[in-house]
Amino acid sequence: MQPMLRYSLRQLSYLVACIDAGSLVAAAARLHVSQPSISAAITKLEAELGVQLLVRHHAQGVTPTASARRLIQSARSLLAHAEDLERQARMAGGAVAGELSVASFVTLAPVYLPGLLAEIGIAYPDLDLHLAEGTQDQLVDGLRTARFECALLYDLDLPADLRLAPLAEVAPYVLLPRGHPLAARADVALSDLAAEPLVLLDVPPSRRYFTGLLEAAGVEPRIAFVSPSLEMVRGLVGRGMGCSLLVTRPMGDTTYDGQPLEIRPVRGPAEPSRIAIATLAAVRPTRAMQAFEALTVTHFRARFRDRTCS
8 A cells, every 4th residue: 555645736836836936925925825824834744744844034035944955846846747647637638738948058049949939839839838048057057946847058068967858960160250361261170260369159168169179179269359149259250350169050141230251161070069958867757848859859850951050
């Protein structure tokens, strides 16, 4: 005989709401229940689990304890699966529905997400997506704290607690202003950039990837400008402020202020970047996560067919 659970999904949902809202009052307003009901439920949950979960501050809200921080991820996952089970039971195998939080690396989002989300909207019109953009560290932290369920990112310097579905390999390219002498060549060796001022995309892990390529080629870069913005890098190159190494390539080789750009592939071997969709390995994928991942893999396969650079 299976042992009875000593806690309820409602108690867990109240705990998550309190941690997210930062106070019992705000959680009660968000859930449309009374504050005493939430307080009593969490007190009972603490007694049943044998640990304190919230530190209550008079008139200043609540703070999760170390015990609460350790179990909050599992609590969110359990609640998500309970909702998923309820939807599947109601729909009896029907269309994918519900909410899904998706995040993307900042340079990938504007290039790939619009087309992908358009396909998702057609395939799963009842799926409500919540979107975010960020750096790799922000995406990893968001996955670990269950703020994001899936993340589109580059497979570089990622921790072992993520599960990755590979999507595409993209080759680095050299970005040049129109009329630059190197633009007369069909391709450009990394050694050709040794004497050129470099405009560096300065967002991790991109910076380490690009400087690593140059170092592997024996080139000590002459960094003229750095920026965490892909379009700022393109704009500076367009105005003749230097050359750059990039991977993500927007459609149209023109800067925001109308300056033409030249794109040349890197001559010789260069380690490609790998785009992947990441989820937390410890979290069992919901039906919505599985559907999103499967469609994303299909979308990228079609997009990168017969392409060598993006």
